[in-house]
Amino acid sequence: MTERPTPDLSILETRVYRGANVWSYDRAIHLVIDLGVLEKFPTNTVPGFTETLLQMLPGLREHSCSRGRRGGFVERLHEGTWLGHVAEHCALALQQVVGHDVRRGKTRMVKGRPGVYNVVYGYIDEQVGLAAGRLAVRLVNHLVEADPEFDWDTSLEEFIRRAQRTAFGPSTQAILDEAVSRDIPWIRLNQYSLVQLGQGVHAKRIRATMTSATSAIAVDIASDKDLTTTLLGAAGLPVPKQESVRTVEQCVRAAQRIGYPVVVKPLDGNHGRGVCLDLQDEAEVREAYEVARAESRRGVLIVESLITGKDYRCLIIDGKVAAIAERVPASVTGDGTSSVEQLVDDANADPRRGVGHEKVLTRIKVDAAAVELVREQGFEMSDVPPAGTMVKLALTGNMSTGGISIDRTFEAHPENVEIAEEAARMVGLDIAGIDFICPDITEPVRETGGAICEVNAAPGFRMHTHPTIGEPQFIAKPVVDMLFPPGAQSRIPIVAVTGTNGKTTTSRMISHIFKGMGRKVGMTSTDGVVIDERLLIRSDASGPRSARMVLQNPRVDFAVFEVARGGILREGLGYERNDVAVVLNVQPDHLGLRGIDTVEQLADVKAVLVEAVPRDGHAVLNADDPLVRDMRRRCSGQVVWISMEEPGSEVRDMIDAHCRRGGKALVLNSSERGEMIVVKHGPREMQLAWTHLLPATFNGRARMNVQNVLAAAAAAFAAGAPLHDIRQGLRTFSTNYYLSPGRLNEVEVNGVNVIVDYCHNAPGMRALGDFVDRVGDSMAGSHELARPSRIGVIATAGDRRDQDMRELGEIAAQHFDVVIVREDAQLRGRERGDVSALVTEGVRSAMAEGSRCKQVEVVLDEIEAVRHAMSRANRGDLVVICVDKHGEVMTELENWSPHAQAGSGVSADAPAADPDYVPSEA
Numbered sequence: 001m002t003e004r005p006t007p008d009l010s011i012l013e014t015r016v017y018r019g020a021n022v023w024s025y026d027r028a029i030h031l032v033i034d035l036g037v038l039e040k041f042p043t044n045t046v047p048g049f050t051e052t053l054l055q056m057l058p059g060l061r062e063h064s065c066s067r068g069r070r071g072g073f074v075e076r077l078h079e080g081t082w083l084g085h086v087a088e089h090c091a092l093a094l095q096q097v098v099g100h101d102v103r104r105g106k107t108r109m110v111k112g113r114p115g116v117y118n119v120v121y122g123y124i125d126e127q128v129g130l131a132a133g134r135l136a137v138r139l140v141n142h143l144v145e146a147d148p149e150f151d152w153d154t155s156l157e158e159f160i161r162r163a164q165r166t167a168f169g170p171s172t173q174a175i176l177d178e179a180v181s182r183d184i185p186w187i188r189l190n191q192y193s194l195v196q197l198g199q200g201v202h203a204k205r206i207r208a209t210m211t212s213a214t215s216a217i218a219v220d221i222a223s224d225k226d227l228t229t230t231l232l233g234a235a236g237l238p239v240p241k242q243e244s245v246r247t248v249e250q251c252v253r254a255a256q257r258i259g260y261p262v263v264v265k266p267l268d269g270n271h272g273r274g275v276c277l278d279l280q281d282e283a284e285v286r287e288a289y290e291v292a293r294a295e296s297r298r299g300v301l302i303v304e305s306l307i308t309g310k311d312y313r314c315l316i317i318d319g320k321v322a323a324i325a326e327r328v329p330a331s332v333t334g335d336g337t338s339s340v341e342q343l344v345d346d347a348n349a350d351p352r353r354g355v356g357h358e359k360v361l362t363r364i365k366v367d368a369a370a371v372e373l374v375r376e377q378g379f380e381m382s383d384v385p386p387a388g389t390m391v392k393l394a395l396t397g398n399m400s401t402g403g404i405s406i407d408r409t410f411e412a413h414p415e416n417v418e419i420a421e422e423a424a425r426m427v428g429l430d431i432a433g434i435d436f437i438c439p440d441i442t443e444p445v446r447e448t449g450g451a452i453c454e455v456n457a458a459p460g461f462r463m464h465t466h467p468t469i470g471e472p473q474f475i476a477k478p479v480v481d482m483l484f485p486p487g488a489q490s491r492i493p494i495v496a497v498t499g500t501n502g503k504t505t506t507s508r509m510i511s512h513i514f515k516g517m518g519r520k521v522g523m524t525s526t527d528g529v530v531i532d533e534r535l536l537i538r539s540d541a542s543g544p545r546s547a548r549m550v551l552q553n554p555r556v557d558f559a560v561f562e563v564a565r566g567g568i569l570r571e572g573l574g575y576e577r578n579d580v581a582v583v584l585n586v587q588p589d590h591l592g593l594r595g596i597d598t599v600e601q602l603a604d605v606k607a608v609l610v611e612a613v614p615r616d617g618h619a620v621l622n623a624d625d626p627l628v629r630d631m632r633r634r635c636s637g638q639v640v641w642i643s644m645e646e647p648g649s650e651v652r653d654m655i656d657a658h659c660r661r662g663g664k665a666l667v668l669n670s671s672e673r674g675e676m677i678v679v680k681h682g683p684r685e686m687q688l689a690w691t692h693l694l695p696a697t698f699n700g701r702a703r704m705n706v707q708n709v710l711a712a713a714a715a716a717f718a719a720g721a722p723l724h725d726i727r728q729g730l731r732t733f734s735t736n737y738y739l740s741p742g743r744l745n746e747v748e749v750n751g752v753n754v755i756v757d758y759c760h761n762a763p764g765m766r767a768l769g770d771f772v773d774r775v776g777d778s779m780a781g782s783h784e785l786a787r788p789s790r791i792g793v794i795a796t797a798g799d800r801r802d803q804d805m806r807e808l809g810e811i812a813a814q815h816f817d818v819v820i821v822r823e824d825a826q827l828r829g830r831e832r833g834d835v836s837a838l839v840t841e842g843v844r845s846a847m848a849e850g851s852r853c854k855q856v857e858v859v860l861d862e863i864e865a866v867r868h869a870m871s872r873a874n875r876g877d878l879v880v881i882c883v884d885k886h887g888e889v890m891t892e893l894e895n896w897s898p899h900a901q902a903g904s905g906v907s908a909d910a911p912a913a914d915p916d917y918v919p920s921e922a
């Protein structure tokens with residue numbers, strides 16, 4: 001085929017996963033790409049495509065792809081592969097161009113949508129990864145048909161510059177690489193170099209080479225060069241004569257007192273900016289004053305005696321010399337044929353040189369000061385210096401001005417090492433750069449002459465990690481050793497809980513257990529972020545951003561995360577791994593959203609937590625749910641089973657076999673006294689508690705909370721809690737509003753029994769209905785007059801499928817005499833009245849088949865629905881309210897008075913009352 005198609009490859013959707021996700025164990029970028037007509041044109045059908053692509057991105061030749069060997073992707077290109085797959089590899093190759101070693105990626109067609117692909121690839125920097133994906137798509141389109149507005153070289157340069165703007169500097173990156181090698185987690189706190197190492201109470205912060213242990217006073221002292229010299233001189237350390245000045249006249253007089261030659265520099269300067277050396281007379285001092293004054297923020301300059309010799313930087317970390325480098329100012333050496341300007345261009349052509357901290361060396365900058373310095377050496381930029389003649393282009397040896405470094409770490413005289421360490425101690429810096437000027441660092445400074453000319457806070461590491469000459473020094477190691485001594489912890493335990501129903505209650509139970517043990521627990525749930533029992537944020541906080549908020553809090557030493565389906569699909573987990581994963585159940589809810597159409601696909605989403613369990617971690621799995629049971633194959637750690645099945649069942653037989661192999665499980669054993677929770681570990685069986693004695697179970701009637709108790713106890717056991725602490729936590733946890741708002745809260749209002757719960761889907765309504773039946777039957781048995789009536793106020797979210805809403809109504813009709821249908825304040829894409837109509841339709845369908853329900857009414861507003869339910873309830877009746885805003889509902893119930901609420905009732909769109917309905921006569 002020789003015909004070229006019209007390129008119309010486009011990005012339909014972009015997602016950034018910041019932790020483990022359904023596609024990858026690590027963070028990744030997910031592009032949904034539409035190939036359009038290009039779906040019919042694999043790479044081998046587009047003339048010249050492969051050859052041109054490899055010229056533009058030669059790094060693709062190294063990609064192994066599915067072949068598992070170098071060049072495997074090139075083979076795929078020649079054989080013919082789809083362009084979505086090409087975009088994935090281009091995005092990876094572009095990141096590799098800027099030094100991001102990322103190799104993970106996959107491309108899969110979206111089921112049922114020909115030509116639409118999921119393109120997933122890893123990243124190190126989020127913004128760079130996104131830019132790589134966009135540029136990859138543009139490149140593929142350009143290769144299919146040349147775009148006159150697309151300039152590859154310009155686009156690639158812009159991409160590289162973007163990467164440089166967001167990339168960490170060499171010092172920060174060196175520390176992070178060392179931390180990662182030790183399995184210390186890190187979080188970037190801003191777009192610059194502020195980074196958190198570790199989690200919660202173990203967290204430390206760095207900004208470049210300044211740490212959370214760096215003294216602010218020490219930094220102030222180091223930035224005041226006059227004070228630094230005074231302190232060092234008072235300690236008997238060799239320092240130059242020095243005076244601070246504010247005017248040019250003071251500068252001249254100070255130079256005369258000190259004696260020429262002198263140095264003039266800003267008091268608060270850095271990177272050698274504004275430093276003027278070897279000033280021989282008053283005229284040079286006056287000129288230097290203006291140069292230094294322009295670089296000073298405070299307007300204060302330092303005049304000091306010139307110390308001649310070589311420039312050495314001694315790096316001190318935690319009181320010890322970690323590295324020493326000789327700094328050679330930017331210069332070129334004549335070859336007898338090239339001009340100074342040409343020699344500079346040749347030097348800057350060195351691939352090791354780049355802009356700023358982009359590479360090992362910085363390009364030599366030719367500015368007015370450099371031209372003047374060359375002139376002082378007897379040359380113009382166009383002159384050809386004799387072969388072997390060195391021409392300086394800067395007076396200071398800073399790497400940032402184009403200088404080079406020579407490693408001298410193991411050559412320094414012990415006395416000089418001792419002087420440098422003492423200087424850092426005098427200033428008080430945990431990480432310090434001591435600048436020595438002396439003839440030879442291998443000889444004692446006190447004998448050969450020389451001095452400490454400066455002490456630097458937050459010194460750069462590049463000259464030590466990437467010396468121009470000599471062996472690199474691994475100086476990030478002592479930094480990380482200082483922050484996290486050998487054996488120190490950097491992670492806090494993380495327990496993550498997911499499932500269709502019961503997540504919040506289980507999370508609260510686990511938090512309550514560990515709070516009772518004295519831990520500072522950080523918890524996220526659909527109600528908000530709670531730190532040590534203090535509610536910090538009131539919102540749906542079951543996503544990855546809330547998890548990161550907890551991990552950044554310096555008080556937290558134990559984390560419990562409720563993890564919802566939406567957060568996993570939207571951003572991943574937001575952290576690397578969880579020590580304990582709890583999966584309660586997987587039932588049909590939220591189907592039809594974000595490509596999740598079946599309960600099996602939903603199980604794959606929930607299983608991300610199980611896949612994030614490390615080898616020394618645990619997954620607590622509900623053996624009674626087949627979909628959850630199948631997740632055991634995805635767990636790298638140990639499985640802890642929970643089950644409510646009776647002994648002798650197939651599930652219990654499986655659990656018994658698991659325990660005979662040394663496994664763990666929590667099960668129920670029934671007897672005449674009730675149900676006992678039993679902890680099984682290998683051949684041992686340990687009794688934990690009677691279910692009917694645990695307040696949250698309502699004497700064992702709330703079967704969903706019995707399951708939640710099993711899961712919470714199993715999670716606590718897996719996390720190392722002693723059994724007596726687990727038992728005490730469960731005995732003191734109840735479903736009152738203060739411990740578990742919106743979850744089976746029981747109140748009595750004027751003799752009416754009221755249950756407030758968050759139930760919002762069909763599986764949850766089935767569990768709640770079972771509880772209502774058990775409670776209702778016990779109430780009926782103790783009632784002397786008439787059967788108490790059951791009134792249910794129900795609703796569901798607007799993002800459910802129509803059939804799910806009808807099913808909710810059908811189930812509710814089986815358990816309530818009267819059903820009042822309301823709607824949430826947030827309709828989630830529906831029109832007002834649509835959701836209630838579908839739920840009501842389900843109720844009426846069940847009524848037609850002879851369900852318990854005899855009347856259904858619609859009151860759209862939540863508070864009005866509560867008032868209506870209460871106004872028609874008699875003493876002894878049971879009212880169950882499925883809430884959206886539980887706080888407002890509880891306030892309404894506390895203030896409830898039938899007389900005060902006169903006038904509230906059914907909305908105008910409520911259906912007519914059923915003539916066969918007979919209210920209770922309590």
